[in-house]
Amino acid sequence: MSEVAARTPARSGARRYTPGRVMSFSDAVFAIAITLLVLPLTDLDLDPERLAEQLRSATPQIVVFAVGFTVIGLYWLSHHAWFSRVRTVDDRxxxxxxxxxxxxxxxxxxxxxxxxHSGTAGTVFYAASVAFTGTAFALMWTYLGRNPELFEADSAAALRRHTLVGLVTPVVFAASIPIALVSADGGKLCWLL
Amino acid sequence: MSEVAARTPARSGARRYTPGRVMSFSDAVFAIAITLLVLPLTDLDLDPERLAEQLRSATPQIVVFAVGFTVIGLYWLSHHAWFSRVRTVDDRxxxxxxxxxxxxxxxxxxxxxxxxHSGTAGTVFYAASVAFTGTAFALMWTYLGRNPELFEADSAAALRRHTLVGLVTPVVFAASIPIALVSADGGKLCWLL
Amino acid sequence: MSEVAARTPARSGARRYTPGRVMSFSDAVFAIAITLLVLPLTDLDLDPERLAEQLRSATPQIVVFAVGFTVIGLYWLSHHAWFSRVRTVDDRxxxxxxxxxxxxxxxxxxxxxxxxHSGTAGTVFYAASVAFTGTAFALMWTYLGRNPELFEADSAAALRRHTLVGLVTPVVFAASIPIALVSADGGKLCWLL
Amino acid sequence: MSEVAARTPARSGARRYTPGRVMSFSDAVFAIAITLLVLPLTDLDLDPERLAEQLRSATPQIVVFAVGFTVIGLYWLSHHAWFSRVRTVDDRxxxxxxxxxxxxxxxxxxxxxxxxHSGTAGTVFYAASVAFTGTAFALMWTYLGRNPELFEADSAAALRRHTLVGLVTPVVFAASIPIALVSADGGKLCWLL
Incomplete structure (x- = not known):
């Protein structure tokens, strides 16, 4: 697939874009991902005879919807807060x-x-995914911090602080993985830190 | 997850944004949620032999699609009408x-x-969800009303009226819950008020 | 639900909006609806043993995806072409x-x-839905044509022509319904007119 | 359906639009298509007893998610890079x-x-679809290159180069089809070129 990537820039590295369309595309992906969280609920096969009881037993899934929404929502807040200070976008x-x-x-x-599946495997998988996502974010902020021509000059120091503080999330979620191997609920408690 | 939240503002409370990207993100979530309402219909398992009959028996679900679309649509109208008067957005x-x-x-x-499941449990669950959503909206409008620096000055009084009138929805839907416990259709009749 | 509708306008009828956010919300709904057309294909339960054969037998569904995409796409083109000439948006x-x-x-x-289900019932249901959608569009263009303060003055005559020509679609699709009752394929041939 | 198409332009061929709304609609379709790639994963029926093992056996599907995301993402990059230089949009x-x-x-x-189904049929079907998409892109860039009034003058030469280089993708994917008929994995190796 490298040829598709290669053909995008006409004069590689020289291309610059305004951030508007990148932000609106990103917003759409965030919005769709956050709204798709409801699908496992919509797909539940509920028995009309015992609906009240079944809705009550769906509480863990509703809590997971709220957790998932919060995680993606906070990532959107972070993206929103810092991408709005990007002055220009390059291919990288x-x-x-x-x-x-x-x-x-x-x-x-x-x-x-x-x-x-709220047991160990499900908990570890979720924690690893959130940790991975946080690492990708940290990579992006680090890249922005090292390319001051892309970023509002007087926000660079704040962004570096944000990148460091932001690393706490993947570290906490990564640290919760060995704990979750012992106890799934112990791993989840870590996330509240 | 509190650390993700904490890292978003560099100087907590001092951050301000223009409402543009918040509105487009919100629009996308509204648009996706409103369009996902069709999925339970698309997922229906229809028997080709008795399709005409089955489509006729899907009428309640088509009505529920229309009701759900109307409710989310009206909430979007409310969001659209009042968020367009927001001058600046803070983290809260x-x-x-x-x-x-x-x-x-x-x-x-x-x-x-x-x-x-149009019986009591389904009706109560739907009414409670709409009432909860209306309460969240009322909370947002109240916050905006109390922070005049975020909102168009000459619309503040109109917003306060809107917040009060808007509370009618969660109150009516909440009031329909005990009625629906006695009669599901009685509870639904309340919504037409 | 009338109270939700009622509370949106502060001074009923006096509210006016710029069309920007309405267009972006509409675009999102069109984009989601048009992209969801792929879901019945994605949900196909394919047997790995006879995949090539099954993909070949999925051709009618791929054709229907193309037809559905064309219909929604053409409606979007119409919405795009004419809404871009709207100057101001009122509550109605x-x-x-x-x-x-x-x-x-x-x-x-x-x-x-x-x-x-490409038989009579499926064909009639689809034709009726497209006819209904076309009627809603015609209603919107008629409303715009009658409210010149909402619409670019020098496009009003062109819009009236467009509304009349646009009525051809629902009329053709509605006319195909009795034909489809006799022959499903005959009804579909009508759509090509 | 030709009558729907026909009615869109009031004075056929004379209509011109600013590219803004076309880009935001396109972005939304790209964003939804790219995010829907996760649905086959979400729909997996996982057995809680053997979750860890099953997640491990889902690795090929996660790789395919990454491949699919990369392909659509690169197409979006291409669309983003070149559509941002479109000055005006006509009906064609x-x-x-x-x-x-x-x-x-x-x-x-x-x-x-x-x-x-990562065997021959699945590989050929995917390669053919990507080749077809690349051809549609090449068609669009060719049309833009031949209509200099629609496109930034000093980018026309670069666009022609991009169109030629861009044809590499459909050619490679089309060439992988006969190879995949012999060996599915051989066909996939071609894509890495």
Missing amino acids: LLKINLVVLACVAFLPFPTSVLGT | LLKINLVVLACVAFLPFPTSVLGT | LLKINLVVLACVAFLPFPTSVLGT | LLKINLVVLACVAFLPFPTSVLGT
Whole structure:
């Protein structure tokens, strides 16, 4: 597939874009991923005879919907807050942003797994996915911090602080993995930190 | 997850945004939630032998699609009408708006339950979800009303009236819950008020 | 639900909006509806043993995807061409536009039915849905034509012509219904007119 | 359906649009198609007893998600890079763009087939779909290159180069089809070129 990538830039590295369309595309991916979280609920096969009881037993899945929505929502807040200070977009930033979006678009899968299987494997898989997504974000902020021509000058120091603080998320979620191997609920408690 | 939230604002409380990207993200969530309402219909398992008959018996679900579309559509109208007067967005408004969007993104689930189970439990669940969503909206409008620096000055009084009138929806839907416990159709009649 | 509708306008009838956000919300609904057309294909249960053969037998459904995409795409072209000349949006236009969008968001259902059941009932249901959607569009263009303060002055005559020509679609699709009752394929041939 | 097409232009051929709304509609279709790639994963029926093992055996499907995301993402990059230099949009460009979007919206289907059936038929079907999409793109760039009044003058030569280089993708994917008929994995290796 490298030839598809190669043909995008006419004069490789020289291409610059305004961030508007990148942000609206990213917003759409975030919005779709966050709204798809409801599908495992919509797909539930409910028995009309015992509906009240079954809705009550769907509570864990509703909680997982809320958790998944919060995680993607907070990532959107972060993307929104910092991408709005990007002055210009180059090809590399476009590609790193696509990796970030791939992680976000993937999150409905581990969220749906966590909704139906809250044991160790489901917990580890979800934690690993969130940690991976956080790492992709940190990579993007690091790239922006190192390319001051792409970014609002007086926000560079704040972005570096944000990148460091933002690393806490993948570290916490990664750290929860060995704990979840011992106890799934212990791993989940870590996330509240 | 609190650390993800904490890292978003560089200087907490001082951050301000233009409402453009928040509105387009919100629009996308509304648009996706409203369009996902068709999925329970698309997923129907129809028997080719008795298709005409089965389409006729799908009428309640088509009505529920129309009801669900109307409810989300009216919430979008409300969001559209009042958010267009927001002058600037702070971090708290972003988060309240995310809660509102979580409610909206959740609505396809109770709508789909109501489509297949129009009895008491389905009716109560739908009414409770709409009432909850209306409360989140009222919370957002109240916050905006109390923060005149975020909102067009000469619309503040109109917004306060809108917030009060808007509370009628969650109150009516909440009031329909005890009625629906006695009679599902009685509860639904309340919504027409 | 009338109270939700009622509270949107502060001074009923006096509210005016710029068309920007209405267009982007409409675009999102069109884009989602048109992209959801692929779901019945994605949901096909294919047998790995006889995949080539099964893909070949999925041809009618791929054709229906193309037909459904063309219909929604042409409606989007119409919406795009004429809404771009709207100068200002009032509450009634917002609501008529929501009805139009409800029809568009509904189309994946009859399209999916047509994909699996190409007999009389599926054909009639699809034709009726397209005819209904076309009528909603005609209603919107008629409303715009009658409210010159909402619409670019020098395009009003062209819009009236467009409304009349546009009525051909629902009329043809409605006319194909009795024909489809006799012969499903005969009804479909009508659509090519 | 020709009458729907015919009525869109009031004075056929004379209609011109600004590219803004076309780009936002296209972005939405790309964003939805790329995010729908996760649905076959979300729909997996996982057995809680053997979850860890099953997640491991889902690796090919996760790889296919990454491949599918990369392909659609690179097409979006191409669309983004070159459509941003379009100065004005005519009716024919709108229609060619709709064909391109139909191909993109269709891609989740062959991607999902490839995820579950990585043998010859699935590989050929996916390669053919990507080749077809690349051809539609090449058609659009050729049309733009021949209509200099639609396109930034000083980018026309670069666009012609891009169109030629871009044809490499459909040619490679088309060439992989006979190879995949002999060996599915051999066909896939071609894509890496």
